Amino acid sequence: MQAFEYANPKSTKEALSLLGSQWGEADILAGGTDLLSLMKDYIHTPRRLVSLSGIKELRAVRSAADGVHLGALVTLEELLEHAVIRKQFPSLVQAARGVTSPQIRAMGTVGGDLCQRPRCWYFRKGFGLLARDSRGRELVTNGENRYHAILGNRGPAKFVSASSLAPALISLGAKLTIASASGNRTVEVEKFFLSPTDPASREVDLKSNEILTEILIPPSAGVKGATYEVRQKEALDWPLATASVALKMKGASVDSAKVVLGHVAPTPWNSAEAARALAGKPVSEATAQAAADAALAEASPLSQNRYKVQLAKVAVKRALLAAGRA
Numbered sequence: 481m482q483a484f485e486y487a488n489p490k491s492t493k494e495a496l497s498l499l500g501s502q503w504g505e506a507d508i509l510a511g512g513t514d515l516l517s518l519m520k521d522y523i524h525t526p527r528r529l530v531s532l533s534g535i536k537e538l539r540a541v542r543s544a545a546d547g548v549h550l551g552a553l554v555t556l557e558e559l560l561e562h563a564v565i566r567k568q569f570p571s572l573v574q575a576a577r578g579v580t581s582p583q584i585r586a587m588g589t590v591g592g593d594l595c596q597r598p599r600c601w602y603f604r605k606g607f608g609l610l611a612r613d614s615r616g617r618e619l620v621t622n623g624e625n626r627y628h629a630i631l632g633n634r635g636p637a638k639f640v641s642a643s644s645l646a647p648a649l650i651s652l653g654a655k656l657t658i659a660s661a662s663g664n665r666t667v668e669v670e671k672f673f674l675s676p677t678d679p680a681s682r683e684v685d686l687k688s689n690e691i692l693t694e695i696l697i698p699p700s701a702g703v704k705g706a707t708y709e710v711r712q713k714e715a716l717d718w719p720l721a722t723a724s725v726a727l728k729m730k731g732a733s734v735d736s737a738k739v740v741l742g743h744v745a746p747t748p749w750n751s752a753e754a755a756r757a758l759a760g761k762p763v764s765e766a767t768a769q770a771a772a773d774a775a776l777a778e779a780s781p782l783s784q785n786r787y788k789v790q791l792a793k794v795a796v797k798r799a800l801l802a803a804g805r806a
Contacts, residue, residue: 481519485528492693496661498530499689506530510553511587514596538693547698552591571705571724575648578709581716591692593645595684599718600639609676610636626784632745633780637675640743647724647742648707650750657694673747703728706802710791719743721788723795725803734758739775744792751775763804772796
């Protein structure tokens, strides 16, 4: 690991003053469950680490008229144990439960989960987000791609978004507060994730001199939600496909729906096609299957990951059926 300066500010304002104008000057340290691995592999080599652990307001959870405000440093374990979260947002709790390691739950934060870097092995071996060799040749299409994207992969980015919580948060209409020295800005969670088109771009809408400080989840009264993951093993691992759904019902029929897939595209995938397939219909085996088929109708699997299409359909169908029973 490259030597670095360590800073432990006591306020968000102080932390912002310690960040750099370009990536590489400083990195934010929250739980460290991803960043330290990146530093050990020399993927990140910051000259300064700015720890957020001393900023108490970033650990708060509070309820207000506009919803529940989660500080970015709330850990996954704190999320799982919070009575209001467990009652109001079952799909988010189910997503957090998918992180099965007690150590990761204890240290990993909700903000860190959203900002973690892709798990693509080409990126983790130093070939960049777009996975190019020293001659600029693309590596994924004809290489090992069994865990890569099946949706949104017609551009240069073919990794999958790593966030466990993002699909559920998007289905719930959550927003982020991002702070900088010039003030705060608000970003919908869905728009926070980006599919980079050049080597200099990042996969989230966060600049080197900004800090994600808070997640706002709007009230969920009348919403039925669920998350379903398909994974290879129950031990700590990243899912092969995830679906988080939020249904607003009108009687026995779906008035409106959000169906968001995870781990199948460079960004969490909000399927308008699946939502249309559900509108005005009851949640049943047949309608859930039709929505799953619609969600994956435009899938473009690579040479080794066609199997993920069926897994993603299973995730959508089972999430919908679980939400319908809620």
